[in-house]
Amino acid sequence: MKKVKVAVLGATGAVGEELLGLLVERNFPATEIRALASAKSAGKKLQIKGREFIIEEAKPESFAGIDIAFFCAGGSVSKAMAQEAVKRGAVVIDNTSAFRMDPEVPLVVPEVNPEDIKLHKGIIANPNCSTIIMLVALAPLERHFGLQRILVSTYQAVSGAGVKGMEELDNEVINPNYIPQVLPVASLPKHYPIAYNLIPQIDVFDAEGYTKEEWKMVKETQKMLHRPELGVTATTIRVPVKRCHSESIYVELNKDFTLDEIKEAFSNAPGLVVLDDPENQVYPMPLDLEKKDDVYVGRIRRDLANKRGLNLWVVGDQIRKGAALNAVQIGERLLLD
């Protein structure tokens, strides 16, 4: 495997820091890892997995000589900087929503559509966390049975709102007088507590009453599966959980199936672990699965009304497979070519 120079833009965020840790942990074949952030973090030192990173201010020139640049500093930074990095010869793996729906940009989960990586023109987009976690579980069903319809209700961790979202939950539990200021959407006027609560809003609403998060699950799924007509509906809910997203998923398949066939397809699928032994109270739970690489599926049941319907409970770490790990895995695939 060739050795490359790597940059991580947004190194001080929840995903950026996780990503640096994964590069070290997985021995990513890098001769150099540049940790970039905004001017105000420049000079700051990060100790990650026994290695020290000194933050540099992100400028267009920061990408000179870089082969792979991981972007996780937010959509506006990605829009401003991605072409600068590409111009200097880097492949950008972008963790924001900036380019996900751009028809020129492949949107990739390596377990789902690895072949799309080759179509890139400098930028590869990392999907939204809740979409990644859902599709790792649904890809084997699409492959073996064909998906006819997806209905999903999510239970999403506060880590999806970054370090500040995680701190907000902690603050609320410690201090009953704490006034929420981050969730559901920091830039909107109203903020609500998440401790002992559920917030049925993730990101802003459109005119039809769906949130942007819900649309991401629809549009990104259709794009990655190359099925723009696929019926997908999502209801996305924030829950007082730290870093794993959970999803109650109903799918209709194109073929008849037995549960054994479904479980076999899941067992053979990369990145997916079946945790489904109800009799012994074995099923995926978010608190158990923090910092795990895989996505977990359990509560695998035939629907009670539709013989081609299937119900699942899927859990995955939002920061890891939902963001940083998927980006690193795209980078690893790039190096295989």
Added chain:
Amino acid sequence: MKKVKVAVLGATGAVGEELLGLLVERNFPATEIRALASAKSAGKKLQIKGREFIIEEAKPESFAGIDIAFFCAGGSVSKAMAQEAVKRGAVVIDNTSAFRMDPEVPLVVPEVNPEDIKLHKGIIANPNCSTIIMLVALAPLERHFGLQRILVSTYQAVSGAGVKGMEELDNEVINPNYIPQVLPVASLPKHYPIAYNLIPQIDVFDAEGYTKEEWKMVKETQKMLHRPELGVTATTIRVPVKRCHSESIYVELNKDFTLDEIKEAFSNAPGLVVLDDPENQVYPMPLDLEKKDDVYVGRIRRDLANKRGLNLWVVGDQIRKGAALNAVQIGERLLLD
């Protein structure tokens, strides 16, 4: 309205105590309210809404002279005692699952099927909490459009596991070394934390991988709507919320509809409040709705793939409308006849 003698069996539990409070608060026309519990609570004094109740040990003779007996001490106590109360002339309003599926026993939510009350032969069953909350929202849709299919994923509060479930969440938050012993099911061997977690098990599993709680939502819905063939599937999940249940509900209707027609049907429905103004970040949240009598519906959206499909987010207080209040309302209806 005639005046009656009332007994509350299980007066020391979360639902029993709420029920005593509601009888006082709503000026239930009782000349006497007898608070009954097991021998070990006998003599204990309860101060509720400025009134003192002295607990008596529940015995068959406790029901002599009683007109209405509210049972909330668990299924086995109901099975042992209900006929004793009926024999002595009481109408039993049973809050447990003991008689819900008995074809001789009406299962009633006054907003859904009040006419069934008249069919009783001494016992009227109060449905499961998650079913009550769902059906208050769905009854107007059944009435005006006809339900074709229901798919629900729940977000259920710890109060559903009683006072001990509520204490367990508090203990886990306060003391990181606390060892769970109540959730998901006290009598089963494995217990899991609920703080910062989700547990995809409420009650025990059957051979097909559904929990009893999930079956209750299916069977009780079919019974109350008098539609044994109605397609209902539920996924029930315990969340770290104190006392309101929330539900992400997808329904298919028998007719075309406009969202205005749906909202009008909801607005005219008893016991239901529409809280749906996404632009102003208005939607039902469990922390806001504790101790409210009504059920709240928001996030009212057309499905993205089925033109007769509708998505809803429904929240209601589990102890109140989900249990105690519904029982008291059945009692109030009984007195009207």
